[in-house]
Amino acid sequence: MRASFFVLAGGFLTGVLWRSFFSISVQGLVVVLLTIALISIIGTLASFDWGTAYVALAVLAFLLGVIRTEVAYFNYFEKEIFSEGETVSVVGIIVNEVDVRDDYAILYVEVDSGEAKHKTRLRVSVPQYPEFQYGDRVALQGVVRKPKSFETESGRIFNYVGYLMKENIQYEMRPAEVTNLHEQKGNPIISTLLGWKQSWLESISLLIPEPAASLAGGLVVGAKRSLGDVWLAAFRDTGIIHIVVLSGYNLTLVANSIVRTTIFLPRTIGLCLGVLGVAGFATMVGAGATVLRASIMAIIGMLSVYLVRPYMLLRALVLAAVVMVLWNPFVLVFDPGFQLSFLATIGLVFVSPHFEKYLLWVPEAAGLRGIVAATFATQLTVLPLLLYQIGAVSLVAPIVNVLILPFVPTVMALSFIAGVVGVHSLFFATPFAWLGYLLLSYMFLIVDLFSSVPFASVKLPVMSWWVLVVCYGVIPLMYWYKKTTLNWGGLKTK
Template sequence: MAQVSGFQKIYNIYVTNITLFVIAVGFVFGVFVESILRIGPSQAFFLFVLGGAIFLAQKIISKNDFADQKKFYVAIFLLSMALGSLRLTVALPQNFTLESFIDKKINIEGLIVEEEDRRESQTFLTVEVGRVGKVLDEKIISEIKKSRTKILVKTAEFQRFSYGDGVLIGGTLGKPKSFETKGGGEFDYASYLEKDGILYIVGKASVEKISEGGGSSVKRILFSVKNKFIDSLRKNINEPEVSLLSGLVVGGKQSLGKEWTERFQRTGVMHIVVLSGYNITIVASSVIKFFGIFLSSAASMFIGVLAIILFAIMTGGSATVVRATIMAIIALLARYTKRRYAVTRALIIAAVLMVVHNPLIVVFDPSFQLSFMATIALVYVSPLVESKAKFITEKFHVREIVVSTIATQIFVLPLLLHMTGNFSVVALPVNLLILGFIPLTMFYGFLAGMIGIVFSAIALPFAYLAYALLFYEMKIVELFSAVPFASFSLSVFPIWLVFITYALMIYGLYVWHSRKQLKNAKL
């Protein structure tokens, strides 16, 4: 058997990585185009035919290796794009079973299938419809149940609702409508809800709990643990600090209130209010270290994977958490099999898996977009920023915090401007003053919540430490939000300008990394 040279191995790895990248980009781009144009299966068919024709031509006619390779990548890209287009078409809702009830007052029986989202003056409930009003036709009832139609219910009821509760809803059924953002752009609210399978809304609804214990028993247990954890924190920490802490640690959905929400937006730190992927890393490493004391590496890894999956479900499974969960699982498998963890490949795999599961997130989930942009910034932009920040001390991880903050702030800015139209002048200093303390805040908050479930008094020292850090972080936000012109709204930042900006950024990064590799090769 012929031996494969070292150069050939490197070349094979390079080709494999490029092919994986082309497939991933083609698939996601196909989803993106179909999300915007909504052409239907005809687009996928056209791309399949075109990609297949190029692939066959490359195999049969061409004899130029370099040209063959280019045609191969073009064919793979088009075929992957066709698959992405087809996946989006299949994912779009087909059954609009409640259309005949639009703008009518109706009674709906259903099941709460997500955690309640409690705001300052109202509560949002995601309900799967079971029965509508006085409909007696068994065929219609069967169609409604089979379609598993979801509605978003907005209610001022102060009763506490839980996942799995059966409810009777009264109100006027409507369809979500787009609205204008502060920056003057239009937010496609209907598509934003559609990505979660929600097609209708009932505003100012009356809601009565009629049963308990429905849905998944695993999710009920996890959400129950989460609620006990948050209640434990509330015993020792007051508002608004406790709402911020519950969001940081377990993805709690309690509102900070309108005033504080606006302050966080003005200072450009709204991202810290929600759970980050950092928690997944903490959960995985902590569980593996603990069980690794008395179990084999395989058993501790299995428990670690199971723990982060359950934690992701408990926290609500936002795009940020799902992305971090997939990447953490890949990292654990790489460690167990003693293979190198390739972060770029892990990021691509995470993105493709998430888009395959729910293709609507590509265009209509800001959390998905910002999460991946921030991760790309940490991997590729941070080295460039760090090369210019050698003068900053490495003590207490100061340089690491400064570099990661600047990198992510710069790279997500075009997308944020398009989404919100809000530019925070003070975002960079506020992030630098706060982000370094967030891991410690989460750590003390986690201890305070877990210990407090059993022994509230013993949890007090940890609660006080968490509160002190939260007080500092919120005071920074309060002070900087009061600065005149802390932020201002831009006129519409169009999507074409976003693409141009990112194209220039990516080209600049490519040039810098190429020069760096060339310089290292000479050394």
């Protein structure tokens, strides 16, 4: 039964992966169906063979993955109702939280007028003022452009089309004339959550000076405030950028740190605190699709601290991935956050325990040994993907992560309490704020110190995709080989 599950899951994900890169004709689908029929007939004539059955299941699941992705592509392109470079006037609703940058803001608008019967979505760049918020009904006028992939500074091609495709965004509009029609059409629950988040951010900005306030906002509620180009570069060079931006990788490490630092408590209480921490974070951020995916991965990662049956966690992890991809097939290839959170969870579940065996010299106080092992394990498992996507490796990242990550749960707790109390009384919130500011200053000190180290970050040439496949093929083979060797050793001993 367990094998059947992984055969079906692997076949489905492979089908989605294949269709994400290659198109398939009706003739191709017919060939696949005939292959399934032929395999089934052979299996029946051969008095039922599990190997043949597994092949048939894999091919069938592959076909389902291809069909699901084909449907997703059809639904996406059906919403392309404008021509490239066309000047349009439409009315729509802001369907996501407004993304405020240094000198402009980004609105995600779902069109609900004119010929847009299929809920076409636009990514609209506007000045910071006047301000807009989630749920506002707005009138837009401007030139629409289809997103295009572009070359990054490292020489890699960033698939911007796929990046927006996973968010179901068909067009960009800039510059644009935007008029607020002063009608609130958003989900009242999401509007309330985002209102709480904004109140918290305003409170923390009064209690903690910049840039520490921006870092606290990113850690606690995933706020997209900018730290400035200099600090962002420093965080990137030291390999700690994942705590600045909202990502599944960040949430997985933070959740694991919460559980590790409460390991002295009864198992149920520690796990509940971790789950509540993740749920609270998801709620404050707004519980969007990206956050929900990251939260599921983070909770599975936390279970690895308490469960001693890795295969149960692997099954849960694969099932979560299949459900997420079934809901939105584009996340498998076009969502780096999904990929990083999946790999980070793999690192926590399967790699971290092996690292911990060689870290006996690290004290167990406050779960430090587990945090160090988790840090090295996740860094290792996400490294090939980061090298492929970004082309830079931080040589000081393991040390910086070990020095900073143990303090992240405390900073989050202090900042959260300070912001909540500060909404009602800045005076009573000040002690929590300054304790949080002290730890935030320590983080900036570590980042500043290590970013000045020569060759802290090394740029690498463009890496071929087959190198990525080889890297991630070696990890499961090594794990399987070690497990098989141990099993054979046990049999020989007996």
